Amino acid sequence: MKFEIMRDRLLDGLNDVTKAISSKTTIPILTGIKIDVTDNGVLLTGSDADITIQTFIPAEENGDQIINIIETGSIVLQARMFNEIVRKLPTNDVEIEVENEFQTHIRSGKTEFHLIGSDASEYPLLPKIDDENKFEIPADLLKAVIRETVFAVATSESRPVLTGVNWIIENDELICVATDSHRLARRKVKLENLPTDVDSIVIPGKSLNELNKILDETSNPVQIIMSNQQILFKTDHVLFFSRLLEGNYPDTSRLIPTEFKTNITLDGKTLLQAIDRASLVAREDRNNVVRFETLEDNAVKISSNSPEIGKVEEQIPVHSIDGDELVISFSAKYMMEALKAIDGQGQEVIVQFTGAMRPFILRQVNDDSILQLILPVRTY
Amino acid sequence: MKFEIMRDRLLDGLNDVTKAISSKTTIPILTGIKIDVTDNGVLLTGSDADITIQTFIPAEENGDQIINIIETGSIVLQARMFNEIVRKLPTNDVEIEVENEFQTHIRSGKTEFHLIGSDASEYPLLPKIDDENKFEIPADLLKAVIRETVFAVATSESRPVLTGVNWIIENDELICVATDSHRLARRKVKLENLPTDVDSIVIPGKSLNELNKILDETSNPVQIIMSNQQILFKTDHVLFFSRLLEGNYPDTSRLIPTEFKTNITLDGKTLLQAIDRASLVAREDRNNVVRFETLEDNAVKISSNSPEIGKVEEQIPVHSIDGDELVISFSAKYMMEALKAIDGQGQEVIVQFTGAMRPFILRQVNDDSILQLILPVRTY
Structure with missing residues (x-):
């Protein structure tokens, strides 16, 4: 694996995916960032097992070369260290090369770092999500919906399902409800082309808070793809996966x-x-x-x-x-x-x-x- | 005790004196701010026993009335609570009245707070410092001197005297030295009218760090008055007292x-x-x-x-x-x-x-x- 990339573009990508990485994880490889180099560009992945964030940096964009791919391959590098190294490199040109198993060289100007990476094949695989149940919502509206409901989720784990926000699809409306059993927040949004197969899911409050940090205050569409166990939020550059909470959310309408x-x-x-x-x-x-x-x-x-x-x-x-x-x-x-x-x-x-x-x-x-x-x- | 004051002026004063107040103090009354109302204005005092900060808000300034003194007196109010109350009052006009021993009323617009204060006579008295050994230094130069030395003080208490900065007066120079025995920082400043009676004192690093936060980046003079146990830094509005460290500072010049x-x-x-x-x-x-x-x-x-x-x-x-x-x-x-x-x-x-x-x-x-x-x- 070997490629040259502009430091600022690499940093932008790292900023997104590191939001998913927790230092408290019990799975050592998840303290790392997975880097996959293909002929088309570089895919970065960060995960804490509940949330996974991916961003793809294309080799070429609008005719400009952003990455010079010399050899494809994959590696996992310790996230905090890699992030800080890239941030402090002396020039905007970065060369990253993996050789002799997981020996990784990061070069910029007259500085050279040598890190010991981990085997990318040990990194957990992402769940497959069918493209069937999907709809779109503008990013700023999605941020508003999150902000107006997520604060009301339960912080105690005594009823785990209440730590999430219940998203219900009813005719042409998305209804989002959160309650900790002392108060309740409900937001209704009329949307077009809502899916009909999935009618009620529970998204962890923590996932929505992290998603909110990544979304821009723009009207750019976010594509939402739901399955029974996972939800995927897709923007131009970022894929945000979250697991869903299991269990039946209480019927709150009669309250x-x-x-x-x-x-x-x-x-x-x-x-x-x-x-x-x-x-x-x-x-x-x-x-x-x-x-x-x-x-x-x-x-x-x-x-x-x-x-x-x-x-x-x-x-x-x-x-x-x-x-x-x-x-x-x-x-x-x-x-x-x-x-x-x-x-x-x-x-x-x-x-x-x-x-x-x-x-x-x-x-x-x-x-x-x-x-x-x-x-x-x-x-x- | 009763007076009316502009909220913003009161807040400015509170911002200065609360820097001295520590929630970790073992002396309960020092979690409070002492308010002394005299015919000339209001004196605020905050202290953690090592550092004491006082600021005086005059009743009149440049012919404008800032405080309407209705009755003189003193009270001690819990610092954090009083600060937050003043910050959140609905109007810029504040009335503070103490009656029935320590019952304190804080009124602004249609809001009225009733706090239970403490007896100001139980608040520790400030040490007396003779005006003899004094000199002046511009505030920005004093900030530079602090910044260039204080980081090198010892953080461990194994040799307490090393947690301070040694100020030596030698002829027409102030020499400031800090060392933790692994490294040393020394700054020399030529100054006029240095005192001759006191030639070496040790100021706690913590006091200098707090003082640095209060000083402005201006060339306004700071008056410094030294005694054997205390040092006082005087600016236009603020008096900053610090106790000195006891013990002999090592002679570092031969190192x-x-x-x-x-x-x-x-x-x-x-x-x-x-x-x-x-x-x-x-x-x-x-x-x-x-x-x-x-x-x-x-x-x-x-x-x-x-x-x-x-x-x-x-x-x-x-x-x-x-x-x-x-x-x-x-x-x-x-x-x-x-x-x-x-x-x-x-x-x-x-x-x-x-x-x-x-x-x-x-x-x-x-x-x-x-x-x-x-x-x-x-x-x-």
């Missing part, structure tokens, strides 16, 4: 109330900032609970109280209060995360309650594609 | 060689980058040792070798080699830190050796105010 006793519309940012302040005192207590109380004259009071630290209270104006008076307590953290997901910065938000001990929901006034549900906390 | 067998001049940045690359392999070994070897034709070879990882070698050009051939090994970390302190970015550096087993020194070719000394490592 969402449809009739309400108190409806309050207000500015999302004003509420977020008041909760944030109340949380300064509340979070010193174990529960981080704030109290929310309707007042006369279109106002609500946000307060919290910690015997050791002190207390805080604040009145904020609301646009309207419709229905019963209400005093309710809930987690400041859940409320802040829900408001951030609705992205109510300066937007009108409606909060709909069914009593002090029942779940309540939040959404934008003119848009129900994003719904956030929170269970209140009993404080007496 | 510095004055006759040399090999003199090499070269570009500091070229050497730094080559050592940095060699260090990628070297640091996987316990010692982080690189090898330095003179070659014919004004070149040196930098190399390192780790049985498990691999090896690296590189030739770099030098401006001149004068004297004996040389093969020497040393810590890559020490060499990189010394080169950064000399600030040889693009500057000509001279490295002077007295044989493979003797300390060697580095400095700028045309300036001996900064000197770096490194002990080599025996590798055979």
Whole structure:
């Protein structure tokens, strides 16, 4: 194996695939990056067994030569070390050569590194995914869908299936739901050409967080290919594979109330900032609970109280209060995360309650594609 | 105690004094900020017992009212909480009032926090420092002096006095020396009106690092007042007190060689980058040792070798080699830190050796105010 490549292009590729590599892996070869050199270019692979990221650097692009392939072959190089070496090479021309089994030479200017690589044939094979069940979604919309749901997955492994986001395909809609059983986030997206064979999968929250880091804020399409055990996200340069979670995701649709006793519309940012302040005192207590109380004259009071630290209270104006008076307590953290997901910065938000001990929901006034549900906390 | 203040001015003051506060303190009251309200303004104090930082916010500045003093008094408020509360207040107008012993109210807009403060009379008193032994130094020069020496202090407490920087006053020069007994950094500065009563003190490295964060990159004078147990650095707004280390600092002047067998001049940045690359392999070994070897034709070879990882070698050009051939090994970390302190970015550096087993020194070719000394490592 021998090739010459521009350092910057190699670095770009390494930046993508190293996101999949974990130093905590129990499979030693997965601390490495697999490099496959073919006649058409160089394929880089990084994996932590759950997530696998591949990127292909073509030998030629728009008529320009990017890589000079001298001899094809494969090697696995320790990821962190290889990455840092490439980053610190003195010139933009890099030559990589493997000889005598796994002896790898990295040359640039008058610098020469000699690393001991590993056998690429010991690197795990990627699962095969049928091209059948696929659809497309713009990258920026996919990022929004992830951001609006993934924060609500369970962090505890006591019900593993809840650590993922449930993607349901129903007619012409993709419905994404996450819940840790104390709160729930749901996002609906209308899409064309959705597959009909796969109707419900659960994607690990961690995978979606990593995918979000790789996707650009552009409207370029991301191709999504689903099977029963794997999902593949394809962009121009990157293939992102994730395993799916096994087990049946609970049916959450019946948890969402449809009739309400108190409806309050207000500015999302004003509420977020008041909760944030109340949380300064509340979070010193174990529960981080704030109290929310309707007042006369279109106002609500946000307060919290910690015997050791002190207390805080604040009145904020609301646009309207419709229905019963209400005093309710809930987690400041859940409320802040829900408001951030609705992205109510300066937007009108409606909060709909069914009593002090029942779940309540939040959404934008003119848009129900994003719904956030929170269970209140009993404080007496 | 009661006053009204602009939030931004209060925040600026808090930013300075909280740098002294450590959450790891064993003295509970030192997790707090002391607030003293007098007729002239508000004095804030933060301390970790070793370092104390004070800042005074005047009631009036250039004819503008900054604080409205309603009632004088003192209180101690938990630093982290108070800081965050002030940062998140909804308006720029803040009212702070203490009543019923230590009940503290912080009001802004329609938000009101109630905190339980502590008795200011329990806060440790500051040491008195005589104004006798004082001198001035521009802030940017003081920052440079700190940066060029403090990295070389010992991190181990086995000889506590070596965890500080030794400041010696000799005629019209301030000489600053730091050593961990494996390497040494020395900076000489000519200054006017140096005191004559105090001739050698040891300032904790940690204090100098904190001071460096507070000083601006300006030529504004910093007044330095020394006593036998304390040093005080005074800027326009901030008083920075540090205790001094006790014990006799070793006489280091006789450690510095004055006759040399090999003199090499070269570009500091070229050497730094080559050592940095060699260090990628070297640091996987316990010692982080690189090898330095003179070659014919004004070149040196930098190399390192780790049985498990691999090896690296590189030739770099030098401006001149004068004297004996040389093969020497040393810590890559020490060499990189010394080169950064000399600030040889693009500057000509001279490295002077007295044989493979003797300390060697580095400095700028045309300036001996900064000197770096490194002990080599025996590798055979």
